[in-house]
Amino acid sequence: xxxxxxxxxxxxxxxxxxxxxxxxxxxxxxxxxxxxxxxxxxxxxxxxxxxxxxxxxxxxxxxxxxxxxxxxxxxxxxxxxxxxxxxxxxxxxxxxxxxxxxxxxxxxxxxxxxxxxxxxxxxxxxxxxxxxxxxxxxxxxxxxxxxxxxxxxxxxxxxxxxxxxxxxxxxxxxxxxxxxxxxxxxxxxxxxxxxxxxxxxxxxxxxxxxxxxxxxxxxxxxxxxxxxxxxxxxxxxxxxxxxxxxxx
Amino acid sequence: xxxxxxxxxxxxxxxxxxxxxxxxxxxxxxxxxxxxxxxxxxxxxxxxxxxxxxxxxxxxxxxxxxxxxxxxxxxxxxxxxxxxxxxxxxxxxxxxxxxxxxxxxxxxxxxxxxxxxxxxxxxxxxxxxxxxxxxxxxxxxxxxxxxxxxxxxxxxxxxxxxxxxxxxxxxxxxxxxxxxxxxxxxxxxxxxxxxxxxxxxxxxxxxxxxxxxxxxxxxxxxxxxxxxxxxxxxxxxxxxxxxxxxxxxxxxxxxxxxxxxxxxxxxxxxxxxxxxxxxxxxxxxxxxxxxxxxxxxxxxxxxxxxxxxxxxxxxxxxxxxxxxxxxxxxxxxxxxxxxx
Numbered sequence: 001x002x003x004x005x006x007x008x009x010x011x012x013x014x015x016x017x018x019x020x021x022x023x024x025x026x027x028x029x030x031x032x033x034x035x036x037x038x039x040x041x042x043x044x045x046x047x048x049x050x051x052x053x054x055x056x057x058x059x060x061x062x063x064x065x066x067x068x069x070x071x072x073x074x075x076x077x078x079x080x081x082x083x084x085x086x087x088x089x090x091x092x093x094x095x096x097x098x099x100x101x102x103x104x105x106x107x108x109x110x111x112x113x114x115x116x117x118x119x120x121x122x123x124x125x126x127x128x129x130x131x132x133x134x135x136x137x138x139x140x141x142x143x144x145x146x147x148x149x150x151x152x153x154x155x156x157x158x159x160x161x162x163x164x165x166x167x168x169x170x171x172x173x174x175x176x177x178x179x180x181x182x183x184x185x186x187x188x189x190x191x192x193x194x195x196x197x198x199x200x201x202x203x204x205x206x207x208x209x210x211x212x213x214x215x216x217x218x219x220x221x222x223x224x225x226x227x228x229x230x231x232x233x234x235x236x237x238x239x240x241x242x243x244x245x246x247x248x
Numbered sequence: 249x250x251x252x253x254x255x256x257x258x259x260x261x262x263x264x265x266x267x268x269x270x271x272x273x274x275x276x277x278x279x280x281x282x283x284x285x286x287x288x289x290x291x292x293x294x295x296x297x298x299x300x301x302x303x304x305x306x307x308x309x310x311x312x313x314x315x316x317x318x319x320x321x322x323x324x325x326x327x328x329x330x331x332x333x334x335x336x337x338x339x340x341x342x343x344x345x346x347x348x349x350x351x352x353x354x355x356x357x358x359x360x361x362x363x364x365x366x367x368x369x370x371x372x373x374x375x376x377x378x379x380x381x382x383x384x385x386x387x388x389x390x391x392x393x394x395x396x397x398x399x400x401x402x403x404x405x406x407x408x409x410x411x412x413x414x415x416x417x418x419x420x421x422x423x424x425x426x427x428x429x430x431x432x433x434x435x436x437x438x439x440x441x442x443x444x445x446x447x448x449x450x451x452x453x454x455x456x457x458x459x460x461x462x463x464x465x466x467x468x469x470x471x472x473x474x475x476x477x478x479x480x481x482x483x484x485x486x487x488x489x490x491x492x493x494x495x496x497x498x499x500x501x502x503x504x505x506x507x508x509x510x511x512x513x514x515x516x517x518x519x520x521x522x523x524x525x526x527x528x529x530x531x532x533x534x535x536x537x538x539x540x541x542x543x544x545x546x547x548x549x550x551x552x553x554x555x556x557x558x559x560x561x562x563x564x565x566x567x568x569x570x571x572x573x574x575x576x577x578x579x580x581x582x583x584x585x586x587x588x
Contacts, residue, residue, distance in 0.1 A: 016426035017480035017510040018538050022428050029475060035541075041274065056273035056478055058502050063273065063478035070541055073535070114540045144476065144502035147277040151476075187276070187384050199309050207387045213275045 009033065011040075011084050013077050019068040023080055025089060029153070032090035033060035034141050038217050039092030040083070049079045057217065059142050059151065095196040095218040097246070100137070103185075103200050104222040104241040105176060106231045107133065111199035114168075118178055118195045121161040132156055132223060133197065138183055140219045148205035148213040149187040152221055157181070164194040174200040175239065176223060183223075185215075198223055201231055201240030214239070220247065251317045252306070252396040253366060256350075258311030261453075262391045263381035264372050265363075266302040266329035269290050272376060273478065273501050280382040280498045283306065283361045283454055286517040286549070290411055291365030293552035294322035294342040301369030302379040304391060310353020311393075313364070319345045319399060320367030324358025326417055326521055341410040341559050359417030359521040360452075368402035384455055384461065384498050389507050409556040414548075416518040419526030423533045424509040425540060427483065432468040432506045438532070441466055442500075442506055446492070446528045454498040458491060459528060465490015468506040476504040482511035484530075491528040492520060512538045514545040
């Protein structure tokens with residue numbers, strides 16, 4: 001992720017609606033701020049603070065939902081401030097039980113029609129672009145927007161390409177899209193302003209399963225290039241042919 | 249016979265909804281649930297059951313329904329034209345739907361979402377802790393013609409009850425409080441936001457409502473370069489064209505467009521019931537005022553079961569007097585005998 005390691009940032013606690021607060025660990029995306037958000041969210045879960053009903057990490061923040069009539073904003077803020085002071089959250093380790101997952105991916109062609117324009121936007125040849133994207137070992141920074149949908153990063157600096165001005169009407173489930181040095185793997189069909197560079201057969205959200213969400217924050221992913229027929233064969237497997245290895 | 253509601257015809261986008269599912273924000277799944285949560289509570293009060301009972305949410309219009317066994321029903325939310333075998337039924341009231349009778353629910357007369365509740369609640373599959381369809385997430389499906397929607401057991405028999413209508417079906421003032429990104433809009437922009445007459449765009453759904461106004465859009469200082477953060481229902485985000493977009497319970501869980509403020513929970517039923525083209529204005533309120541409104545809403549919900557009163561009928565207009573329950577606790581005997 002990023003490079004702004006040295007800049008200290010005092011965590012901010014701000015109200016988010018009547019029954020929520022947002023605890024923010026950075027003013028931009030950075031590796032320490034992301035690790036702080038993941039670790040602090042887990043700590044809030046463990047702490048069992050009275051009145052707190054749910055918490056969820058985003059890229060560099062933690063959203064905490066509480067019952068606004070059961071507990072005051074001041075009390076929640078005090079409890080979270082105490083917890084913030086327990087350790088240097090920016091130095092927290094990544095979550096336990098992380099996995100390394102290799103996902104078969106078709107780059108370019110009909111299945112991923114914006115690979116070429118993305119390579120051009122990044123100033124990379126097709127071959128170099130394929131090498132950059134398929135060799136990158138990116139990490140799940142957060143799950144959000146849609147169920148089970150990961151934000152992964154960071155890609156090399158050349159891939160700091162902007163979102164499109166216009167939305168693509170729809171990309172399918174399993175689509176790998178790219179902007180601002182990040183990848184998002186789509187869990188449902190949705191419109192997007194990001195560019196569609198690859199296609200996988202991974203089902204990220206399985207509402208009828210006991211284990212409905214495939215990826216977790218901290219997991220590392222590599223999108224391995226395969227031919228189209230390999231991908232089509234992998235469609236019968238909810239894991240989309242992915243190989244899963246526990247990180248020790 | 250299995251208790252079920254037979255669907256002969258139904259509006260597109262109708263779904264079974266309860267209070268939605270919490271605890272999955274960290275996994276990208278928003279709460280969802282009934283668009284008008286007050287209407288869900290009203291139906292439960294009319295049928296004397298838990299507010300968590302699942303009902304059928306009808307966007308804009310209804311359909312034609314029949315019961316496989318006698319069912320108690322209640323009708324709440326946006327009022328719709330409704331008849332039972334051709335006889336007009338009262339809205340915001342409970343009724344008996346005899347086996348084989350045709351319940352015909354037409355278009356809304358005001359508001360956006362009507363609700364058909366059944367005694368015992370709909371007994372559709374629970375997924376991730378709730379029965380609510382969350383179509384944006386691919387959880388569950390719309391209810392369509394030909395479906396037999398299963399209905400749970402119902403120990404109660406009382407019908408012919410009504411509730412005072414909480415008027416919220418034609419837009420109006422929505423109270424809004426500042427949120428963590430309000431200050432990316434300058435003070436003049438926020439002030440103008442509270443003075444602007446908006447109208448609901450035709451494009452609206454369970455995820456959100458676009459709001460139109462004459463004059464300038466509402467632009468954040470420094471453009472749109474904001475990290476994605478968690479969305480709460482009621483957040484008002486402003487996209488690139490400067491138009492506010494009110495996010496509802498089935499929205500995405502995170503968003504990178506700046507949010508000017510958050511509609512307080514007590515006003516979300518009014519917001520979702522605003523019909524296409526309906527007028528909306530925003531009134532900035534303090535946190536203290538928002539808390540008072542929340543207390544009032546909770547008190548209102550808590551008293552609903554006690555607020556039900558018998559529906560006043562003209563006996564001359566009731567075709568089959570014996571099928572109605574006229575005194576609490578006394579019923580036409582055949583109703584209970586239908587229970588499996």
